[in-house]
Amino acid sequence: MTDCPANAAPMEGALTETVMGMLRIYLRPRDKAPGRGGWFGGRRPLYRELILQAKEAGIVNAIAHHTQFGFSNHGRVEDMGGEVLNPNLTICVELVANRTVLEHFCRTHGTLLAGKVILFAPIELWR
Template sequence: MSNRFTVHHREVGMLRIYLKPSDKIGPRRFWGAKPLYRELIRTAKADCIINAVAQNTHYGFSNHESIRENGSEIADPHLTICVELVGDHDQLDLFCRRHGDLLGDKVIVYKRLEHWTITRKTELTRA
C-alpha cells in the first residue's frame, strides 16, 4: 500500500472552561437570560477559534464545591459542564483576556496539543 497522503503537524492548545449549565449572561428576559456556555461558544466562533464544544458531565464537582450528579429523571443545573476550545496558544490567551468578565471565577485549564492536517500527495511529490 502506497502512502498517498501527507500529514502536516502544528502545535495548538486546548482550553477547558468548567462552569454550570445554570450560569447565565445578560439581562433576564421573559424566558430567561442566555446560558453562559452558549455565549462562550458563540464568542469563540466570532474570535475565529478553530473548535469549540460544550460537553455534559454525569457526576463530579468543580472549584471545591460539593459533588453533584444527574438524576434519572431531572438534570442537575449545577453539575459542571465543560466548554472546550482548540486554537493557537496566543489566540486562546487573547480570548481569555478579552472575555475575562465571563471567565473570572471559572476553573480554566490549558493543554498543548498537535493539530494534524491530512492532504493527498500530488503526482510530483509521490516519487
Template sequence: MPDGFLVQHREVGMLRIYLKPSDKVGPRRLWRAKPLYRELIRTAKVDGILNAVAQHTQYGFSNRGPIRENGSEIADPHLTICVELVGDRDQLDLFCRRHGDLLGDKVIVYKRLEHWAVTRR
C-alpha cells in the same frame, strides 16, 4: 499500500473552561438570559477559534464545590459542564483577556496539543 497522503503537524492548545449549565449571561428577566456555555462558544466562533464544544458531565465537582450528579429524571443545573476551545495559544490567551467578564471565577485549564492535517499528495 502507497502512502498517498501527507500529514502535517503543528502545535495548538486546548482550553477547558468548567462552569454550571445554569450560569447565565445578560438580564435574567423573563427567561431572556442566555446560557453562558452557549455564549462562550458563540464568542469563540466570532473570534476565529478553531474548535469549540460543550461537554455535559454525569457526575463530579468543580472549584472545590460539592459532588453533583444527574438524576434519572431531572438534570442537575449545577453539575459541571466543560467548554473546550482548541486554537493557537496566543489566540486562546487573547480570548481570555478579551472576555474575562464571562470567565469570572471559573476553573480554566490549558493543555498543549498537536493539530494534524491530512491531505492528498
C-alpha cells in the same frame, strides 16, 4: 513506518502537524451570561455565550461537554440525577486554537470567566 503494527495497512499521503492549544473552561449549566432579562430571566446560558463568542473570535473548534458525575472548583459532588437535568453538574467548554488566540479570548472575556476553573494544554493538530 517502523512503529506501525505488522498487520497495519500502509499510510497514503503526507501528515502535517501544527502545534495548537486546548482550553477547557469548567462551569455549571445554570451559569448565565450578563444581559437583559425577559421571559423567565431571558439570559443565555454562559456556556452557549462562550461558544458564540469563540466563533466570533476565530477559534478553530468550540464545544460543550456535559458530564454525568463530578465536581469542580472544590464544590459538591453532583450527579446527573433521574429525569431532570441537574443545573449544578459541571459542564466543560472546550476551545481549540493557537495559544495567542486563546490568551486573547481569556483576556477579552475575563468578566465572563471570573471564578471558573480554566485549563490550557498544548496539543497537535494533524492534517
